[in-house]
Amino acid sequence: MTLRSLIAQITQQDDVNFLLTNRIPRQFLTRFVGWFSQIEHPLVCRLSIALWRLFAQVDLSDAKKTKFRSMHECFTRELKEGARPVDDDPGVLVSPCDAIIGAHGDIEGTTLFQAKGIPYALNELVCDGELASHYRNGYYVTLRLTSGMYHRFHAPYDCEIDQVTYISGDTWNVNPVALRRIPGLFCKNERAVLRTRLSPGNHLIALVPVAAVLVASIRLHFLDVLLHLKYRGPNVIPCKAPFRKGDELGWFQHGSTIIVLAPNGFKLCPQLEQGAVIRMGRRLLMLPLWKL
Template structure:
């Protein structure tokens, strides 16, 4: 076990994340300008894509981190049957869910039931497919719909807040099924699908367009919220959520809903680009 991995087990995840939550919302100009400037320089952030390209004009670091893009900076694939990438970032893994298990990295896997919080919810995806997208600090941090869907339920699953950087994904067993996360269940035009917002150390805050800030507070037990009958329908490519700081998005599809493209680990992807093709019926 490397020292970096060892630290993941002993650090006070939630305590550190609470500190970062408030630090990234502090409006003290020298502080927020230093934080923003450090990220822009170290991660080569492309501010020309932002609706407000002046990085230091943002009220605080989190406003910069969750910045809107220009309307022409991203576009949905023109094919209405194209399965859209839900986030900017890099492909962590993608492919088939085999007997209910999802590949993580280098011999590591975890079950869909663990990820979603119960066995029944995982049944439609037992032999389906998945895409995992890792967002780095340089990326756009709003998550968009891969296809049109009506929100049925969210499930806030408590857990650790390990790093989701590649070194941790390769070393920590069942990492995505152990981290705090928000599971979003949708009903699509041809079946259900799931988008999971996975928290990470220092960056575990999640907000949705329908409920605002959901994480924090952190959960001590599974929290389910039904949206049945509320008719919250989001169009293909519409914004659905954001990370206040970055992390990982996992999408699960049932068997037969779509055929994934040949996505490669570490492949750079953008919101709205085609990552697969949905079945027409």
């Protein structure tokens, strides 16, 4: 048995996984990793990436470059041109990121589910009653990025982002083990709510990047601030940022979750189901045909 397989066997045990990733000084370690990952030293970089690869499946074959100055540069790597073809069908909204499809389905009034039988409130997630009411009886899909995945996220459709709401919070792990044990987890963690209007159609789609342990930092290209644990405002940031389908919006420092909120009428594309791996640019949600 290799060291990597031994580590995987140990950490796949629910109790051990939960203890190692949650019963630790989460915010302190998150800040430390944020600092440490940006050290630009060849030996530190090589050892850090080697250690990271013991715990995660990391594929650099489609990366724009494979030599990095720091672990942070590897985490936030760009891809080769054409590595993620974007579906240009105007009837579909594409995945904004590489991810594993998590909980998804119809929003029951304003109630969503983070795992089977574990609900949470939409207004607690977005902290905006008016926005929450827009998605009453709508649709949601949870996209979970593992630590080894490509960590940049993109516009799911031609759109304009007109507001970002930053919500400071905790840094619980957001893996399936934690989602089964911590009620309202997504509403506890640091997150941003990107209010996005599609063009044409003017559908109001919300993207909610949720931070996690070791990953409490979100960079958006169209804002001149880094959203992280020490950021203290403003909470609501108006903007007017147009994007084409597939354009890069920003990145997580390491990896986490994006929750996509859509109004009534949107549905998950056929052949997609919970647990499936999806790549950025592939079809995710079907737009309501009567509103195209």
